[in-house]
Amino acid sequence: MPSLNHYLLVAGLLFAIGLTGVVLRRNIIVVFMCLELMLSAANLTLIAFSRFYPGANGLPDIHGQMLVFFVVTVAAAEVAVGLAIIVALYRTRQTIYTDELTTLKG
Amino acid sequence: MPLPIFWLFTVIMLFGAAAVVLLRNPVASAMSMVASFVGLAGLFVGMNAYFAGIIQILVYAGAIMVLFIFIIMLLDLNTDKKRTPKMAPILGGLGIVIAFTIQLIGVISTTPDKAMPALDLPASAASFTPGTQIAKNLSANSLPDVHLIGQSLFTEYNLPLQILGVLLLVATIGVVTLSKKQSN
Secondary structure, eight states: OOOHHHHHHHHHHHHHHHHHHHHHOOBHHHHHHHHHHHHHHHHHHHHHHHHHSOOTTSSOOHHHHHHHHHHHHHHHHHHHHHHHHHHHHHHHHSOOBGGGOOTTOO | OOHHHHHHHHHHHHHHHHHHHHOSSHHHHHHHHHHHHHHHHHHHHHTTOHHHHHHIIIIIIIIIHHHHHHHHHHHTOOOOOOOOOOHHHHHHHHHHHHHHHHHHHHHHHHSOOOOOOOOOHHHHGGGSOTTSHHHHHHHTTOOOHHHHHHHHHHTTTHHHHHHHHHHHHHHHHHHHHHHSOOOO
8 A cells, every 4th residue: 555655755756847847848838738747746745635634524634625626627727828828929929939038038 | 555556657647747848749748748647647546536536637638638739739839840958957957856856855754654544434424414425325335525525615615616616707708808819
């Protein structure tokens, strides 16, 4: 049986891979996907704590799962808005590579 | 969940995530992200969070990935031209990530471990009103995950749920406004 630290380590590694993508990739769509990976890593820790620390009734703690539900819903809204912004960006700049977006550079 | 199955889903999840970062083609990245989320949903189901596993598949692998692939196709990004990678950002980024991973391993090796507690479902039925669907399912030794979440969602978390509805409405209107043809 995997223990709590197994799940926490795996979630941390998933977060680290997502962070690598956000820092290293220059395609803004891939950066966005890696942000989703980081959100999912947080979801994994929430579910793990909900399962390993049961509530007073002996069932998995429902509050952790509710938070996962809300995170997933907000992530869906965030993806819709973010992709619309990327499309608007592409329309005005003809690029989605972060190193070519240098308007704010002094 | 037995340890080999845990490692199977973990390997699917982590290799999928690594492929998202490493593959050059954005469509291939999106596909490996679906694999990563399937592995993650497997881990959720292994922790008796059936509802979270299902929405992970439906919302992420279903809805969000379709949006991503739609935008990739729409912008026609398959011609990922050969770009010369700069060394300084790569080294800096890898430095941050390696420092983070070392910290993570350090913290986890010092935190007390905990084994997964067994669920005694028939005993938990006593804390619910007898005769309800939740109590019946618990007595029959099956976890009514969706019922529990639904009950919590519409009683304790009713206000956040309504706020979430407003958020989705605002996001919908925002997307329509953003993608309208700007006329000036």
